[in-house]
Amino acid sequence: MRPTGRLHLGNYVGALENWVRLQDAGWTNYLMVADWHMLTTGFEDTSQLQDHILDMVLDWLAAGLDPARSVMFVQSAVKEHAELHLLLSMLVSKARLERIPTLKEQVRDLGLEEATISYGHLGYSVLQAADILLYRATHVPVGEDQVPHVELTRELARRFNFTYCQDRAPVFVEPDVLLTDFARLRGLDGNRMSKSVGNTILLAEEPEAIVARVKSAYTDPKKLRANDPGRPEPDPADGHPGCVVYEYHRKFNSAGAASVAERCRKGELACVPDKRELAQILTDALAPIRERRERWARDLDAVHDVIRDGNQRAREIATVTLEAARAAMGLSARAGTWA
Template sequence: MSTQRILSGMRPTGKLHLGHYTGALENWIAQQNLLHPDGSRAYETCFLIADYHSLTTSLDTSSLYAHSIDMLVDWLAAGVDPEKSLVFRQSQVKEHAELFLLFSMLITTARLERNPTLKEQVRDLNMDSLVYGHLGYPVLQAADILLYKGNVVPVGEDQIPHVEITREIARKFNSHYQHPELGDVFPEPAPKITKFARLVGLDGKAKMSKSLGNTILLSDAPEEVMAKMRPAVTDTQKVRRNDPGRPEVCLVYSYHQKFTGESQLVEIETGCRSGALGCVDCKKMCAANISAELAPILERRKHYEAQPELVKEILYEGESKARKIAGETMKEVREAMSLGESNA
């Protein structure tokens, strides 16, 4: 059976939180380990540290490498297996920039300005002005995906417009340029929506974000998880312990739905609605269940933190493999476009 290639990535912002775990990492690892009935791998997985993309919102690069390593350690601790998955930094594969330049000739500024995800980012970040790199973010993302001929892109719903731009660019390139032997150079990748794409932050007002201080980190010890859970917002109508609650509007219960087993979840819902379960005890159970989920991740994190040279070796080896794939793709691109050597 055929193996499809997946490419996904994250901006390097340092240590990751539960929102990253439920919105991306769990899905990545499941796809990495998914097998066909015949035992062959369903997906060839490539995971990108998107350090070029981080420059679209901040020009400060002083912590970029340290943040990249911290994020990679969390990937490895969560279960990304370098024997199965390619991990690499975008900036260390120069073909990303070359393909981005070529793709920028295939799309209009008007099309990029209509991108709803861009409009949301400008609004959410209170941006006074828009740099060209941010406007062209989806074009660089298209280069990231198509450089490795990704067939599937795991994304949250807010990223679907970016994937559609990637598909448009692939179609336009293929319609203008054909490789003399291969025909179409690029596939049209399909978005794969992740479950639990967004996990609301502890303040209940937005998705988890370290800048908002409403996160639980994958590296948090049980006592840190409990301390962060204590002030988490709950049902505003459940003021006293015996007041009946509404689990469907409670932030903590939404966490239970992710991290608590089915039998205990039923008990928690029943206890909350009847007033038998107070919010303090509910939070303690939730924190304990989250910490139980994080326990093996913490253990693996200690392993990699104790071996920084191993982490660097994994990264450098992944980048070497990525450069080989990217070089082969760009050779096909140049041949299709008749760039470089004369065909005479």
């Protein structure tokens, strides 16, 4: 995950919640602060990067990730990522990288020109493949928009093993995708959630702020009076994308969401009390996260220890994998020579 500072509900629903569930189910998780990836679009101003790393790890811990069961580490602290990225970059064409859908989305959203994006930005999906393959991951928990990256990772693993491992065991595992159950939560305005746009609710938001933010949530523009029938679901007739308040109910109030939708359609539920109810539901759901974050924030030395220990544990695995890759490619000097 790219360190952009404090996390929001979209980060929780799209990734964190799934990570905690996998951890509690007994999986061994390697969770990476992708600070090098941050440079692909934010290289000009890195003044807040270290603070953002700390804020993000605080939110990971607040969400319920346990450092005893999940390895949390910083990408740039494990130099093997850079070398494997270089080696894998020899196995993929520029044209293949240009076909990655999320690259095209980023170019469009950031107002960039494809012809002028940086070499690092073009190749970030290869670095992402190195991030996965170094730990010989069998599964990668992602949202649907990240599936093309995992497919490229599988292609690179397959090509490396075919090219260099004819006389030895394969170095890399072809990982499978683990899709999140609720892959994406829209922002309060109905668009893609983004802190820069201001349509988010932070993971450890204070109750008063939650109430204020939910008041601005997009509903049905045709429901002008309290007793007008509403449209909780999308309506292609006029491009109505669906009520955001209802979407949040489906995620955080699954038992009551059907009733909310029915009362809305019948004109029995006004938007103001609906938003008030949702704000309380979110406040209650986020209270344990907020409390854990406050507890960890009182002992930042302990958070630094979590990261330091995670870096070491990640490095131990990455070193072994990279040495196997170097040996397969003939890059390891023979004993008794110049090594």
